[in-house]
Every structure is written in structure tokens, then in C-alpha cells.
Amino acid sequence: MGKTGDSGPPQGGAPAFPEIKSRALARWHKLWNSGKPLILVGTATCGRAAGAVEVLQAIKEELGRQDLDCPIVEVGCMGHCYAEPIVTISKPGYPPICYGHVNEVIAGRLVREFITGDDPCLEFVLGALEENELVPSFSDFPRARFEKRIILKNCGYIDPTDIDHYLARGGYAALAKALGMPPEEIISEVKSAGLRGRGGAGFPTGEKWETCRRSPGRPKYVICNGDEGDPGAFMDRAILESDPHSVIEGMLIAGYASGARHGYIYVRAEYPLAVARVRTALRQARKLNLTGKNILGSNFSFDIRLFSGSGAFICGEETALIASIEGKPGIPRYRPPYPAVKGLNGKPTVINNVKTLACVRHIIENGAGWFAGTGSGKSKGTAVFALAGKVVSTGLAEVPMGTTLRQLIFDVGSGITGGKRFKAVQVGGPSGGCLPESALDLPIDFDSLQAAGAMMGSGGMVVLDEDDCMVELARYLTEFTQRESCGKCTLCRLGTKQMLEVLGEITAGKGRPGDIDMLIELAEDIKAGSLCGLGKTAPNPVLSTLRYFRDEYEVHLKEGRCPALMCRDLIAYYIIPERCERSCDACVGTCTVEAISTDKKRIKVIDQEKCVKCGTCLDACPPQYSAVVKLSPPDRVPA
């Protein structure tokens, strides 16, 4: 954090854009055509969590042992998070091949057998980056039929810490083009492209820029909202970590169009790698006079500062975010006036989401018609979703607006893990809703989701299966919003707390008749009595689960039973004596609290007093026995 974006030294004699670009292209071609194998390792946060740094180290060590000198590039996230760590090898004579689930051992084998030898280790292949006759390519995957990568195009293919990679893949050409256009023309181009805010609300981006441009007051600001707080959403992180320049370029164009002079990229504190990558990207852009004074020799000057958040969900709300940059607690204020009229320091301010800004360069480069050609109805372009939860192919997917939930979850996401049944999908974070199977054929766009009681939100999708309890999910999400409420509005502050208490009692089997009606009443009041989006949408998870899964609430209330066997107060773990394979000790060894003992006949027994219901024994019991079961209500355990 700090003065990262100050305008810096005067940029006299900076090279012109064609020169910058041809130099970048030359470096890029040299990298890919050096005659040596090129190794790409995905080291975004998800890759690192899976061990990418260790894999990278193993590759370097093995190359050292083999006395080989191959270029290695650390790239971002391709979106195939389920297969991390991912390594791509481009060896002359072969297509670039991508390997998934690479560990240190596999990394060593890839070097010895493929790079030194000539065996492309087909058993570890995920897919090839281009079509060929040797291995299936990503374009042959069933999901390729539904995916359309526009803003994720570069993610996982370029080194996000090297601006030349971005330039070589066509980067900053849109900025150069935009600087030759009148700002009004850019605004009308973005308007006719139909670009709507990707942060969730879907406000037309062009209109926002125009309002800012027309509003009096100087200097004007552009803020990139990278405070991606919705649990379950991680696409903004992936874009900032994997292709930060696409966001910077979008900001520059937004600044030029809306008449702004300064920009802030607000990144959440929980994303340290994104902060570091954006900082590097800003430094490199400044060096090439892509930010700063008289950008690319034009009259347009724009500097960008990085602002790291401090861990408050509410700061994703635009007026709270502005308060936070001003050095105040992130408490929202009443709108209007909207930030485009009166924003940061009381001046007109454009606030756009990371993905919105990442779309901009493609609109300027390819035209409004091209962008509007993708998508449906009033929602144009593509949408990026983060698939998580009980879905096979977790990760990022970019699909045209209007793709159905079924296509997204079953075709792109390859369905539910472990052959379980789909139950619901939680869309749009804590402000969104849970949609059941009957909603699977809904086209995903801003308006359809809203009508179904959910919202696009930031695009997080947590898929749930038959083992997930909807009441517990509603309780969890309410707990989240309750904790993150800034406390300004009484109904949001106290109403959510009341709701949480009621939900807590229901999931503990202590619910009372009338609880459901009380929840609905509270929900309506909180919606009506809250100022900002957090409070207005806080009841959504409860309302949408009540709308589609009311029967589950009722079973909890009337029978003290959790049908999904998830609520811990309502279940017990039990080992069926007839099924217990007496010579096996798997459950005893894994029990984290030593609650399992062996009786005289060597049958395992759980001490219900000691059991903490962590489920480790259930996972440990070999599937051919399946002796451990969950029972609800807990008094079903034979005495």
C-alpha cells in the first residue's frame, strides 16, 4: 500500500505505442520459439493452495539435475481449479500440453520422460491448448461448447508480472485506439454494446460514465471495485492475479471517457497475491507511460493508486468503499446522490467492478456490435462464474449470458461429485438466493435470476447436494450478513440478529410453532428498513430457501429431524454392529477425540458423550462395510 500510483517522473521521450508493442511481440515470439521446451506453471492462489510452488521448485531442481536450461514462466489461473496444480509444456514438435494434478513426483517425471525423453506422459494429460492428433484439446471438452472466453482469454497463458506478455497478446491496443476517439464516442460505444455492471446490480456502464462526465466538479475519479467479499466468488481475484493489465486498461479507457484524472484499484486484504500482482503491473505500466502524464503522447493524463482493503465485507458497497478510501469506517450513506455525481472527496466518481472494466478493452477493440452479439435479451456479453461446492469441475467458467444453470452445472461443471443428487445452487453470495432443481433451466442473466428470487451478484455459485441442509445454509448466510452489518440501520443490525437466533434454534431442534411466520415478517421489515444493499438483500437466503424448501424447515420444527443429516444437534453417528468388520480399526485410528472403542466381540462402538460429530469415522469406514451411519433425530441410536 502507498504511493504506488503517483504520476512519477515526467515521461519525456517515452517510446510510441507501435514501438512498445513490436518490442513485446519480439520477446513473446522468442519465448515460444526458442527451440527449447517452454514450461508454464500456474501459480495463482488456487494453484499455490494445491502445491504449485513446490511443483515449480521440483521442476527447477530436476532441470538442474538433467543440466537443462528451459524457460519457465509463472502464469495465472486457467479456471480449471479442480485440476490444480497445472503445468503446461510446449515442446517443439508437440502441441502445448497441459497436465493436471501435478505433484512433485509427477513434475520430476515430466522433466525426465517428456522434456529429456520423448514420452509426453499421456497418463497425466489434462488437455492440449490447441487441436492436434496426439492428445484431446480443451476445445474437444464437452464444456467447450458452452464456454466463450473473452475476459478470461489471457488468464493462465501469460505471465501477469510481465507487461510484454499482455502487450504481445493485443493489450493496450484498445487504449491507443480510444485515445484517438472523442470521449463521447467511447461512451456511446459502451452504451450500444449493452455493457452492464458485473458487480451484481447490472447498472448500464455507459450511463454511469456519462453521468460522471456531465457532473460538475474536479478532479473526477475512477475506482475499480476489487473488494470481492462474497464468499464463494473468486473470479475477480483470478483476473487481478492472472491478467491485471486488462483491468488497468479498462480503467484508463473509463477515465478518458468520463473525464477523470485519478484512479484507485481497491483490492481486498484477503487477496495478498492480487495486491502484489496489481502493484507490479502498475509499476510496469507507469514505466511505459501507459499511466501517468500525457499517456502515449496524448493530452490525457491519468494515475492509478492501489488501495488495499482492510477486511470488511460492507466495503464492496460503493459508498462504503469510498468512505474507506477517505480513511473512515466503511459505513454506507444514502443514495442519491450517486457516486457518479458525488463520490470520492465529494467529486464525481465512476465505480466499476473488475470484470466490467476487463470487458471494456474488448468492446473498444472489436466494436459494440461484436460484444452485443453474445448474450441474451437485456444482458449482453459473457458472465464469469465461480463454481464451487459439490460440483466435479470446480473453478472458473465464462459463458455467454443466457446459458442455463443446468448447462453451467452439468455440462461445464461436469455434474455433482460422488454421484449424489443435485439439490440446490446458492447464487450470488449472501445477498443471493438458493435455487432448486426446478429452476435449473433458467437462463442466467440479470433479470431472470432476480425474478426467481436470487441475483447475479458477483457470480459465485456454490452447488449443493442431497447432504446439504437448506436451513443450516440459510442460518450460515444470515450469520455472515449479521456479522458484517455495519450497524448503521437498526433493522439490519438487530433484525438479522433476531433472524439468526430463530434459525439457530430451528437447526438445534428447539424451534417453536410460528417461527417461520416470524422469519418472513422479519425479512420484510429488514428489507424495508435498511439503507444499503447489504441489509436489503440480507433476508434473501432465508426467503429463497423458504420459498423452495419450506418442507425442510417444517421437518426441523415438527420432528426435530434434519432430513439432510447435516445439523449437528439433530444427528448422531452410529456404527451398525452387524456391518462392522471386526478386524478393521480404521474408525478407531482416525477418531480425533478417541470416542470409538472396541467391545468384547471386537465390534466398534461410538461413545455418544465424547463424539464431536466431525464425521471422520464415516469417511474412514471402508465403503464395502459402510458400517458408520448418521441418524436423525439422535435418539434413534439404540441404547
Add this chain to the structure above:
Amino acid sequence: MTAEQTHIKRETGKVLSRLGRKRGDLVPILQQLQQRLGYLPRRAMAEIARSLDIPEMDVYGVVTFYNQFRLTPPGRHSIRVCLGTACHMKGGYITLDAWKRRLSVNPGETTPDREFDLDTVACVGCCAMAPVTVVDDKAQGEVTPTRVDGILLPFQPEKEKEDGKDR
């Protein structure tokens, strides 16, 4: 002044001289100072308030509003259990219980030997690897209760070495 107090004063002065003195610099100042000291002592907050010419209450208000800031010195290692939606549904709360049992502290607390901080985090964006626990700065995927001991194991020799040195 104790050595600790001198250290706090020196570091606060350094950060203040490096960053501006406008209200808008408050959050960056607090972030940088916490990075250096590990927490925000009362003395430092008072110093910052004086320097920015704002009431001490305003500094305290900001510090306590944001989750990232802490008022007490941190433990040597931080254990942060992700409680995002995906992590929760895949058993993050069960993992948190396992950490609580293992370290005998509640979230927000530090072990008495000041080795470990236990905390929760809203979401670290590694939902594909749920349930996640962030150990120091590294996110670890698929952390189930059985992995808790294994994660702590590498810290054991470090502590023993340290204790040996003290003796």
C-alpha cells in the same frame, strides 16, 4: 521508556514520515504500521491521531471497524480457518472445531505460549479447494480434522530449537 515503547515510537515515526498526513492516508498508515509491529498499540494510535490532527476516537473507530486490524500482539504463527460458503458446506466449521480442540483456544485468541493465533476468515477465494485453512500466508486446501496435527508438525522442531536457545 521501555525498549518496546521506543520500538513502537520509532516505527510509528517511520511510517508517518513515509506516508502523507491527510485523513485519506489513515488506513494505509495503519496497514503499514501493523505490518511492522504485528498489531496496533494504543500509544501508536494516539501518535497517529496527533499527527493527522484528528481525534483519537476516530483512529480507534477505524481500527475496530475493520477485521484486519488487531489490538494485541499476534502469536508467532497464524491459523485462519476459512468460513466461506463453500468451505462451510464442505465442513469448515468442523475443521474449526478441530483447531479449537487442538490449540485449546477460541477464534480471535492466541495460545498461552504465543505460538499460534486462531482466527476465522470470511473467504480467501480458494473455494475450489474447500475446506481451506490459511497457515501463516499459505492457503492449504482440503483441511479436514485429521490433517490438523500434520499441519502443526513442521512447527514442532522450530519451537523446540527456540526453547533450547532460551535455556
